[in-house]
Every structure is written in C-alpha cells, then in structure tokens.
Amino acid sequence: MSDFLSNFNKSNYEDTKEKKLRDKAELPKQESEVQPSKEPVNERTTKIGPNNRTESKKTDIETEQEIPIQSRSTQLDDGTEIDPTYHKKRKQKMILSGILSVLVLCLVYFAYYQMTHVKLPDFTGKDLAEARAWATENKLKLTVEQTYNKEIDINKVISQNSKQGSKLKKGAELTVKSSLGADPEEKVALPDFMTMKKSEAEKWIKDNQADNVSLIDEYSDSIEKGKAIRFEIVNKEVNKDNYKRKDKANMYYSKGKETFEKNISVPDFTKKMKSEVESWAKTNDIKVTYEEASSAEVPTESIISQSIAKDQKVAKKDSMTVTVSLGKGYVVPNFAEYTQEEAATAVEGLTVQAKSVFTNNVPYGQLISQSVEAGTQLTSKDELKLKVYYSAGQPYLKDLRGSTLEGDLQKQFYDDFQSKGANIQYTVKYVDSAEPKGTVVGMSAYNLYVPLDYTVTLDISLGNLEGASNYTPKSPEKESDEKQEQLQ
Secondary structure (H helix, E strand, O other): OHHHHHOOOHHHHHHHHHHHHHHHHOOOOOOOOOOOOOOOOOOOOEEEOOOOOEEEHHHHHHHHHHOOHHHOOEEOOOOOEEOOOHHHHHHHHHHHHHHHHHHHHHHHHHHHHHHHEEEOOOOOOOEHHHHHHHHHHOOOEEEEEEEOOOOOOOOEEEEEOOOOOOEEEOOOEEEEEEEOOOOOOOEOOOOOHHHOOHHHHHHHHHHHOOOOEEEEEEOOOOOOOOOEEEEEEOOOOOOOOOOEOOOOEEEEEEOOOOOOOOOEEOOOOOOOEHHHHHHHHHHHOOEEEEEEEOOOOOOOOEEEEEOOOOOOEEOOOOEEEEEEEOOOOEEOOOHHHOOHHHHOOOOOOOEEEEEEEOOOOOOOOOEEEEOOOOOOEEOOOOOOEEEEEEEOOOOEEOOOOOOOEHHHHHHHHHHHOHHHOOEEEEEEEEEOOOOOOOEEEEEOOOOEEOOOEEEEEEEEEOOOOOOOOOOOOOOHHHHHHHHHHHHO
8 A cells, every 4th residue: 555655746746747638638629619609798598507497608608707717727738628636636545545454454453353362251150161161162271270169169160360351362371260179188077977867967068068978878677767877987097086078987877677579489499509599599689598418319519408499489688598418428337336347347438447445444345435426427528537446455564575675675565555555664774694685684574464554674685794695586476476387
C-alpha cells in the first residue's frame, strides 16, 4: 500500500497531468466550443431540465454568465479542458485505500490472534481431569500444584493462576492448584463404634473423611441383624489414642443368621474316591466329616457309606458324614496261643518279631507281652509290625573255667544274657597260672541260676608259671558241637 501511495507525490502528479493533456490534444477538437447563438436573445426555447422542469435557453445563458470564471473549466488553446477537482478526488481515493488497508490488517491480526489464543474457563471446584482434558485440547502446558484440603474433595481444582475469561496463548503454561483431600497424617479421634448404628458410623466417616474405616456386614448366628459385632484396627501397633486418618480399620455389623435353600442334590458316593467328595463339598460349600474304617470289598481311599442318602436335598453350610475305606483290616491275635516259632506266621499281612527274654516269675516258653493288644484291628493307616516277647526262664550261669578265652567273654555274655534282657555282668581278675594266657581259670559262681541283675568275678590266667603250655582251650560252642558229634 505504501508503494501505491508513493506514486502520487507532487512531481508524479504533474507528469500525469501533462500526459493526459497530450493525449487529449490528439483527439479532434470538441464541438463543445461556444458558438454564437443565431437565435434572438429574447426568443425562448423550452427544454426539459434534470429536475423535470422547463427552462428557457435564455435562462441558461444568463445563469452561465453568473458563474465565476474560476469555477468554470479551464480551456487550453487546443480546446482541452482540465478538471480542477481531480487532485481532490485522487486524495480521497488514497485516503480510502489506506483506510481499507488498515482494516484488512486489523482483520488479519484479529484472525491470527483468535487462532493462537484461547479463552480460559473457570475450573474452580471442577474435576482436575476436566482441566487436563481442556489443556490438552487447546495445546497448553498444565502444571498442577497439589495440597491437602479437608473442605474440598480430592482431585478438585482449588484455584488457577489466571482469571476466568483471560486469553492464553497456545503453548503457554497454566497452573492450577488441586486438592489431595484431608491430610492422612492428621490424628483422628475415634468414636465408640460399638454403640453406634451403621448409619451413624457412615455419617461420621463422611464428616471426618476417614475413608480408611470400612463398614463390613457379616452373618452371625448369635448377634441380631444391624447390631455391632466388633471393631478392628488392622495395624496392631495402632490404637485409638494414636490413630491417624491413613490407618486402616474395620467395623463389623451383623447381617443376622444366614439361611440357605435346600436345593443341592446329594450324589451317590459309594465306592467313589474321597477326592471326588472333597471337590463336590468345596463347590457347594458343604461341611463334610470323614470317618475311616477297614473294608475288604471297598478299595483304600474310597467311600464305604454316607450319612445323607442319594438324591436328598441339602443347603449350603449343611453337614454330612462319609466313611472312607482303609482297605483290608487285620485283627491282632492273642499270641499266648502260639509258640515263639509259630508267632512269626500267625497272621498273613502282619510282620511279627518274636523274641525270648529272661524273667524271674514267668515259666519258660510262655507269652510275656505283645506290642499291640489282642483283638485290635490294624489297617493300611497303621504300622503293620508287631513285637511279641516269650519267656526264656531264669538266667543260668554256666561253668566257663578252662574252656573260654578272655577275648570271647564280651560276645558270650551279650548273646547269652544281655540280648535277652538279663543284666549279667562280669569282672576280671588276673592270676598267676600255668594255664595258657587268657584262659578262665576261676569263677566266683558257676552252674547255677542267677538273678536278672548279677555280676560274676572271673580269674584270668597270666600264663607265667612253670609248666605253662601253648594249649588253647576250646570255646563253649565248639565244645558243645564236639559232644553232639560224639553222641551221634
């Protein structure tokens, strides 16, 4: 626009004026030159004027004569006329063009401003999520300052750094302050919930924003519906005196006794596995008591019988009893009816360990005791091993002189006495003797019955006297074997 206006300075205007005059000079002379009128002056010719009125030619001439010379068009020698209002018109056009340019610029700037700025709503009291969505949509950076405020709900906007209706440029930063709710570290005085109705407890929780106190309804067979059952603080280190809003607590109220409709059909579990009953009971919330019994017909871990018959209806929480098989049972006999040799094979399936022990008052060969009482039924659940003890009579101390070496004494006393329950011990006394070294040459007692607790003194040869030989006495076992061979 400034380039256009610069073309209309004074020098350019004069050049333009001369050019226009030259162009007009080339045209034929206009017939507009004033010609003397041939009509008489007093003769009137009527014509229709622009205002629809008749005027005489004379009047026109007279009017023309009254116009000042300065107001009439200037005439050049060549007949070209110059309009004296041309410069004024041009100036008006330039002013109008400038005004239009300014208006266009204003419109462009207004449109640009509208496109790059947004009008800020009032988010006070609204959800923070709404402010976030608006900021994202309008390409603003949202900064959130959070603070605890008991009066304003959590995630609600408390204030904003720019006023409602203000214009913000896209990409600018908007700061809002939002509420975190009540301070969780604040101590809260707990009421006596056990004396409060549930509605009163709910109101207290709302008024104190104690959202960590939960009201729980549960069934009770002994407490009336709606009554308080118990109050528990989850953290055992927290009590009513130091309770804070952040601490979790549960208040239980009774729902009364729970009742269920008897709409569950009981299957026939006979000879089915125990695991099948357990699965059915868990699915239908039935309490099952398991009893055990032996059975030669029903396999182990299978059901022998059930307390509720097939196809009868039960409800949730109902109880029933089933008997589980332990397999074949074994009845323990009275081993007094068997000898020690017969006891080992008395009952097929039972392992019997029969052993003889010395006694002071039970005759030889008779039963002393058995580890499981006669008549007891054993199953796969029990240990199928028994111990049976028979009497070996009273211990008898043989004569060991001249037939036993010192090195065999420990084994011989254990096998003959200690393994059979008799605490028969010996002490050694070394003596001078012509018998081979280590031979038993003397005993404090021999060839007699002794008590279960007894100690005998044995004299052992040092083999240091004249006449000693390298003869080695035979052990009692070898001597016994030789005697049997001689008898045969």
